[in-house]
Ligand code: SF4
Ligand code: SF4
Ligand code: SF4
């Protein structure tokens with residue numbers, strides 16, 4: 001079984017790891033028809049107000065539904081996404 | 086009626102039983118603290134490891150021999166958990182059912198506990214980055230969500246009256262969203278959502294992975310061959326791919342094994358050609374939720 005791998009370069013996207021805040025972009029979420037990506041608050045960071053988290057990142061979750069269309073790779077302004085097997 | 090009606094329906098449908106909406110129930114389950122824990126970091130739910138396994142690549146994990154079967158079994162158990170030591174961060178005991186719009190309105194007007202709020206749809210926000218005011222939450226959950234700024238709509242009212250909330254749901258139905266009612270956690274009911282696949286987490290787990298996060302409605306759609314004019318309006322409304330136009334018959338066919346009974350096709354048919362039939366009345370579809 002071929003398994004899709006999607007890698008996000010968190011030094012480019014993810015504001016807890018030196019990248020941009022994905023809430024300001026989210027292009028990958030919008031162009032991906034099967035909705036493979038999830039935008040979520042970062043783990044293990046110190047938030048001033050845990051009810052209003054400020055550190056976010058993107059994780060490709062539903063990998064088995066990715067069709068390798070390449071739209072996310074093209075749309076990402078940070079060139080942070082790689083899709084391979 | 087499904088198993089959940091037997092257990093929590095007091096002789097009727099689970100979502101029409103007033104007790105499941107009551108503050109007494111929420112209090113006896115200590116839900117304020119539970120839901121706060123669950124909602125604070127809800128967007129992490131698919132990424133977090135649960136018993137060593139996260140939802141990342143779930144489709145592949147479910148296909149693994151043996152492990153896949155165990156995983157499916159434990160996921161179903163978690164989704165439907167009624168155990169005392171439920172874990173809020175796994176969203177234990179959180180599942181729902183599709184309902185037609187008239188039942189959603191009935192719930193809003195008569196059963197939902199106040200305060201009633203409208204807020205951004207979490208699924209659309211976390212999977213599409215889109216802010217869309219459409220979820221109606223009520224009872225204890227409202228006061229929990231009101232503490233979380235990211236879900237609170239800008240420039241619009243948050244707390245709604247019963248009629249206003251019913252109107253919001255009707256508007257969403259008109260847009261083509263599937264109306265769903267949710268246990269959170271079972272048997273407490275505190276949300277009516279207007280969902281759209283594939284970015285709805287509940288529909289995703291059901292439609293793509295066969296997990297019972299969302300049950301089909303107590304109804305299924307039936308088309309009257311004499312009334313259908315073949316205009317195809319209904320097809321665009323079905324999120325479940327259950328309707329197609331037959332060039333031979335010059336009318337539509339509904340695949341009832343695919344139909345979730347949402348009623349969207351019925352609601353938009355200009356010729357009143359579709360009706361919802363109670364699932365219980367059909368010997369083949371009865372019990373198939
Ligand atoms: S390659 Fe296409 S299907 Fe796969 S994650 Fe990117 S946009 Fe989605
Ligand atoms: S498109 Fe690229 S930069 Fe934008 S949110 Fe997605 S991963 Fe981050
Ligand atoms: S269940 Fe449906 S309406 Fe509710 S948050 Fe998810 S997609 Fe939005």
Ligand code: SF4
Pocket residue numbers: 308312313314315316317318319320336337353354355356357358359
């Ligand atoms: S909308 Fe009504 S009349 Fe038109 S095709 Fe569908 S069932 Fe037939």
Ligand code: SF4
Pocket residue numbers: 305306322323324325326327328339343344345346347348349350351
């Ligand atoms: S056929 Fe009609 S009732 Fe059934 S799922 Fe499709 S739109 Fe909903």
